[in-house]
Amino acid sequence: MNTKHLLRSFVLAQALTLAAAVAAQAAPEDYTFKIIESDLHSGEGAIISVSLTDMRTNTPVADAVIFTTRLDMAPEGMEAMTTPVEAVASDIPGQYQFKADLTMAGNWRFQIAAKVQGETETVQGELILGVQK
Numbered sequence: 001m002n003t004k005h006l007l008r009s010f011v012l013a014q015a016l017t018l019a020a021a022v023a024a025q026a027a028p029e030d031y032t033f034k035i036i037e038s039d040l041h042s043g044e045g046a047i048i049s050v051s052l053t054d055m056r057t058n059t060p061v062a063d064a065v066i067f068t069t070r071l072d073m074a075p076e077g078m079e080a081m082t083t084p085v086e087a088v089a090s091d092i093p094g095q096y097q098f099k100a101d102l103t104m105a106g107n108w109r110f111q112i113a114a115k116v117q118g119e120t121e122t123v124q125g126e127l128i129l130g131v132q133k
């Protein structure tokens with residue numbers, strides 16, 4: 001093997017390493033939000049528990065920074081009917097809790113946007129909460 005050949009295989013190896021690194025990088029689709037507590041009733045101060053999971057490894061994602069939430073009744077044709085959402089501390093890694101006044105029974109849409117460590121893009125979730133009387 002001459003020097004030219006050696007250099008060429010070195011460059012190729014570098015390119016392959018780079019391609020592997022890019023493929024291993026996380027994408028927002030790798031994460032999923034899910035409702036934990038499904039027995040929700042209308043009223044003040046309802047607690048909504050949500051889990052965030054890395055689907056590649058099926059592990060909970062702790063320390064995500066939730067920076068936007070919106071809770072409205074869009075599934076019932078009442079998109080303008082919103083209610084404020086307050087983040088509440090959670091002791092369980094990968095679980096996020098929120099407090100809201102669910103002023104009406106029916107289906108609510110909960111939108112979440114989060115920053116996850118190591119993920120440059122925003123991770124977004126849209127969940128439907130079935131709220132009973």
Ligand SMILES: [Cu+2]
Binds near residue numbers: 073076078081104
């Ligand atoms: Cu409503």
